[in-house]
Amino acid sequence: MIDTIKQHIEEAKAFNDKNKEALEAFRIKYLGSKGLLKALFNEFKNIPNDQKKEFGQVINTLKAVAEEKVRSLQESLESGADNAGKYGDLTRPGMPFAVGARHPISLVKNQIIDIFSTIGFNVSEGPEIEDDWHNFTALNLPEYHPARDMQDTFFIQTNPDVLLRTHTSSVQVRYMESHKPPIRTISPGRVFRNEAVSSRSHCIFHQVEGLYIDKDVSFADLKQTLLYFTKEMFGKSKIRLRPSYFPFTEPSAEVDIYWGLKTETDYRITKGTGWLEIMGCGMVDPNVLKNCGINPEEYNGFAFGMGIERIAMLLYQIGDIRMFYENDVRFLEQFKTSI
Template identity: 70%
Template sequence: MLEKIDALLVEVENFSSINKDEIEQFRIKFSGKKGIINDILAQFKQVPNEQKKEFGQKINTLKQAVEAKLEGLKSATTSSILFEKDDLTKPGFPSELGSRHPINLVKNRIIEIFRSIGFAVADGPEIEDDWHNFTALNLPEYHPARDMQDTFFIETNPDLLLRTHTSSVQIRYMEENEPPMRILSPGRVFRNEAISSRSHCIFHQIEGLYIDQNVSFADLKQTIQFFTTELFGKSKIRLRPSYFPFTEPSAEVDVYWGLNSETDYRITKGTGWLEIMGCGMVDPAVLANVNIDADKYSGYAFGMGIERIAMLMYQMSDIRMFFENDKRMLEQFKTL
């Protein structure tokens, strides 16, 4: 057996090629699952005890020789291809730099702001089941509020659907974790809506959730106040009563944008106020659905559309521009 390994070492040393197929066959022959090295190792038990030390050393030597040979052949092959296809005397051209998508820019900025006050990021599947997307969020079957979200259901399984909001991530997180919890759930969502300059069937949301003892609506307002000041540089906000099935009480949040230009008049319809998100205190029924004691814990939730925020920040009038991959538009964000 030792003589066989010595012969294999000679074979490895003498092997030379720049043909990728031949090199791959060499690798499989020696290092593949059914290769020579594994075959020899399988015979180790049959080696007499007095020869096992020398036998093991020989195997390691063979293994190292094969690895070194493959590495050398890889370098030689790369160099050969380089010289074969490229004229190194030609002047070089700078590679064109890419740019971040405006949706990612806004999403990352929002995450950065909330991370600074203790929020972590949580993720979940885009194909959801009815429980996590609706029922656990206080939207049982046949609840009229389900009509607020036109949904894409999976034809082969009516219990599955494309998530209509990232609140489903919050349900999954609450099922698997104990309070206190403070999370953000950014992601892509889907609704069966007509595509226009102001709406799309695919868009992005970012939602927040904070569950702990003695959490109040005042805590929610203070968090939103901090966020709007950091993101927009505008601290004047107002909260209008609203309705969401999974929060009670619920509110819509407006930020005072001002009336300093013609654009301000247009996007605020002459009021100076812009709606940016919905929010509210988590309904006790939702906490009960995920086995959190509503007598001990309370919490707030909020959510916003990332496209809507991006359109405000970059003064864009058509949501479809985010999905068309128009290079002329994307190149404007290279320096951001």
């Protein structure tokens, strides 16, 4: 009898089934009102006196083992139930997170960067809070120059020499001051102008400006660079350059692409001409090179600049520039499939 009880002790120790039904069956088998331990205690009176001590010890050992096994497995099951309540079924595949979308401004900016990167342009950045020298004076716009009125500026009231940059040309000045030619860089970034907000203009917008400084750079190099860009960006191979004025380039030009007149939208955005202005450009003024510590007798180059919002509005047929800044999820979700 004692050997049989010892065998039950080993079986109880080995039991490790964490199934709730199996654990309940184990409890009933050993600890139930009609269980094995109840029967063994009833049998105690029939045991010879010389065996009662050992018999009682093995019964108590079996009881302790069975109770501890039931307690530990119940705690394990309850812990698993708590986790399931907090986290759900941990064995199930995880739910996918909703995929976000890049902002259309970021999409267009990255596309422009990729296009110019393939022809050797790197990316340069600078501060949005600028000083007068880098934003105006170094760019051939000395104090009281009438061309400053072309850019309505946010000045810092406590220091009139500090302002919010009106173009990323200030980044080009900083780059020329710290790098020696040859220079081939583009400067994307946010700029600020004190303009009335409407469907076509905003006080905050983004620009990408490019700069190429080297020996014997010609206007033909500028034209071929812009032609390559328009082919890659818009799929348009027809451009024209109209004479214009910018204080920091001479000669200067506005760049138009032939958009076409295939749809009613084409007529509207090109005002019935088929031509659409996309950027300004020109050969860097020698005074700008001199201000940045570059010898204009040895080096020359070209610069160009475009508004990212304007490009995005063309590519995605967006009729109101304010939509870029309203954070309307219905608008932004339309770009989920974009790269």
